[in-house]
Amino acid sequence: MSRTDDDALRAGAGAQESLDRALERAAAAGTLLVALDFDGTLAPFTADPGESRALPEAQSAMEALLQEQDTYVAVISGRPMAFLRSVVDPAGRMLLSGSHGAEVHLDALGDAAEDMELRLSPEQQQLLAAATALVQQQVARWPGSLLELKPTGAAFHTRTMDDQSRCAQAEQEMVEAFEQLDGLRITPGQHVVESSVHSATKGEGITAFMQATGADVTLFAGDDVTDENAMRELGPHDVGIKVGSGQSVAAHRVAGPHELAAALTRLAGLRAGR
Incomplete structure (x- = not known):
């Protein structure tokens, strides 16, 4: 093994250790918000956007997290709300933000929650x-x-x-x-x-969820440039995960949706065992 290869292995191990510590910190939070982009994050890209679905491991991890007390799961996507409600969360248990923050659905918070209705002039x-x-x-x-x-x-x-x-x-x-x-x-x-035609961003979507849930720690994962608006809203105790390549303000990175699904599975296990 060359010195370059050895350095790369050490760097990769260090990055994984850092992510593991961040997941442990998130799992121990009093109130945890897990907010996730959809395409390229929970779901691999497909030729037909309408056929895109979350990876089974990621879906299972989200379902496990939803079972935990004081734990919220949110999907923040450029997809329209109709897709998110019918495909991503037909059971109505997640917080949803569609159209890059222009549509927000808060029914998972209970009867007192209201959707932020989208109106165009x-x-x-x-x-x-x-x-x-x-x-x-x-x-x-x-x-x-x-x-x-x-x-x-x-x-x-x-x-x-x-x-x-x-x-x-x-x-x-x-x-x-x-x-x-x-x-x-x-x-x-x-x-x-x-x-x-709307000025909303994913940053506004995640801010609405953080405020509505009173989260002590927020974990957000996304793969695209539009997700950086949400990453910038995270505080020093929150966890940002960049999925894939490209520049990001996130402190952590995974290679793709399969690796993120593994991280979510680990988070769900840690949350259950706290």
């Missing part, structure tokens, strides 16, 4: 229609690309494009087209360019 509705038309034009130009309609925006997906070597070009063109529309928030991601 006439101007926002017009802007949404214009953004949707731009994505439709781009989809016609790039075979295999997809339009995803959301309550607050339109997303351009390139993961299914016929010519994968031109994804970056297609995404850049989409950004430039969106930039023609004043007031539209543009968020490039992994094989996607999202637009929104």
